[in-house]
Amino acid sequence: xxxxxRRALTGAMALSLAAPLAACGxxxxxxxxxxxxxxxxxxxxxxxxYEKFDRRIISSRIASLCLECKLDYHNAEQQVDVQKRQFDAxxxxxxxxxxxxxxxxxxxxxxxxxxxxxxxxxxAYDRLAEGDVAAYVSYDNEKIGRLxxxxxxxxxxSQAAISDVVMMxxxxxxxxAPSYKKGAHxxxxxxxxxxxxxxxxxxxxxxxxxxxxxxxxxxxGPEGFDAVYSANDGMAGGxxxxxxxxxxxxxxxxxxxxELPALQRLVAGTQSFTIYKEVRPEAExxxxxxxxxxxxxxxxxxxxxxxxxxxxxxIPAKLFKAQIVTRKNMKDTVVRDGTVRTDLxxxxxxxxxxxxxxxx
Numbered sequence: 619x620x621x622x623x624r625r626a627l628t629g630a631m632a633l634s635l636a637a638p639l640a641a642c643g644x645x646x647x648x649x650x651x652x653x654x655x656x657x658x659x660x661x662x663x664x665x666x667x668y669e670k671f672d673r674r675i676i677s678s679r680i681a682s683l684c685l686e687c688k689l690d691y692h693n694a695e696q697q698v699d700v701q702k703r704q705f706d707a708x709x710x711x712x713x714x715x716x717x718x719x720x721x722x723x724x725x726x727x728x729x730x731x732x733x734x735x736x737x738x739x740x741x742a743y744d745r746l747a748e749g750d751v752a753a754y755v756s757y758d759n760e761k762i763g764r765l766x767x768x769x770x771x772x773x774x775x776s777q778a779a780i781s782d783v784v785m786m787x788x789x790x791x792x793x794x795a796p797s798y799k800k801g802a803h804x805x806x807x808x809x810x811x812x813x814x815x816x817x818x819x820x821x822x823x824x825x826x827x828x829x830x831x832x833x834x835x836x837x838x839g840p841e842g843f844d845a846v847y848s849a850n851d852g853m854a855g856g857x858x859x860x861x862x863x864x865x866x867x868x869x870x871x872x873x874x875x876x877e878l879p880a881l882q883r884l885v886a887g888t889q890s891f892t893i894y895k896e897v898r899p900e901a902e903x904x905x906x907x908x909x910x911x912x913x914x915x916x917x918x919x920x921x922x923x924x925x926x927x928x929x930x931x932x933i934p935a936k937l938f939k940a941q942i943v944t945r946k947n948m949k950d951t952v953v954r955d956g957t958v959r960t961d962l963x964x965x966x967x968x969x970x971x972x973x974x975x976x977x978x
Contacts, residue, residue: 655690656908657708657716662696666877671897679905696821698722705729715912717904719743723793739911743904746793746927754925754935755904757895759794762940763801766872769942770845773870773890781844785816786827788849798849814843828856835864845870851880858888876952884945885971894951895940903936
């Protein structure tokens with residue numbers, strides 16, 4: 619065997635021996651892979667805002683704050699077990715800060731507590747997760763419910779006191795839903811004649827909301843209610859479809875999130891209002907809190923209040939304000955802020971209505 623062949627054989631043997639050693643060390647390498655990473659776990663993609671706004675804004679803000687930082691993003695698609703695997707994977711990688719918008723706020727308590735014991739800081743985002751969270755960034759959800767109630771009253775006008783209302787509340791697993799419901803009831807109770815039907819809709823499903831609304835119409839009759847409260851715009855879309863199928867027009871209907879289809883329904887007159895929660899300040903604040911926690915810096919200047927999640931009190935929090943959007947103020951809210959493009963809003967058959975509203 620000549621020298622060249624011996625060197626080649628020796629090199630091949632060295633590589634073959636090194637391969638299993640590298641494999642054995644892969645777990646240790648993964649454990650340190652997250653030291654400059656920030657995890658972002660969002661609950662679903664049915665609501666347009668998560669992929670279109672939250673993810674992009676958080677990613678952009680983190681990139682502007684920290685060139686070496688990476689965003690480790692995953693979406694659970696409304697599956698608790700999927701989100702748990704995603705969460706556990708981030709912790710196993712060594713990620714020390716996770717922005718978490720939980721599918722089920724109660725279900726995550728054990729994960730969050732276990733991660734906190736390992737030094738992982740969890741920021742509850744948009745929904746207040748249970749467990750030992752380090753911070754909370756969202757909106758004042760009870761006030762949002764109050765705004766929704768006020769929107770229903772305004773749409774009913776002088777007929778409010780003799781009107782019956784149907785309430786389609788948010789998902790039972792979303793901790794924000796009871797707050798919306800509580801706020802709405804605080805405004806509606808005693809101001810309308812009666813809440814004739816009320817149901818919490820699992821997973822904020824537009825399909826389920828449509829079926830429930832169809833059942834209400836069949837049970838109560840087309841004149842058995844005067845307005846419909848919908849906890850968000852996605853469900854309002856299903857409800858609007860049910861009302862249209864039954865031939866019902868001019869039924870006050872409200873939602874939340876200022877999604878494009880909802881804004882188009884406002885223009886068309888099939889939805890009365892939505893609630894505009896400007897995503898940018900919420901997302902950018904969460905990103906900055908995450909960066910500061912990653913670097914061991916104070917977040918006091920970013921958290922002007924505190925929150926309690928049932929298992930921990932005094933959680934540093936930032937809660938933003940929202941506002942009602944109607945046909946009349948769309949131009950000075952969502953259009954002005956660039957949340958929606960008028961060429962998309964006013965496409966097709968809506969062009970004439972948009973022109974009358976001064977939106978073109």
